[in-house]
Amino acid sequence: MARSSARPVVTLRSTAGTGVTYVTRKNRLNDPDRLVLRKYDPVAGEHVAFREER
Template structure:
């Protein structure tokens, strides 16, 4: 599963999740080194 930055930089994190516990799309605040600050990363399918 990919987490894509909402800052529009194209930076992604790769992670895994348990689809039974969280069937909806994941959104986490993580560090984007391109803009050098924390932004929201949303799950891309």
């Protein structure tokens, strides 16, 4: 089963500065810009923005 380059694996890092990361896949054709998702940061104890890092 081949991996498509249109859906790469991206790392999301917390903007709270705690060093927490999530790993997900995104569709590069629909979302060419950096992905920003609001997810739970267990170190900060709240939901914060996670930004795609390159």
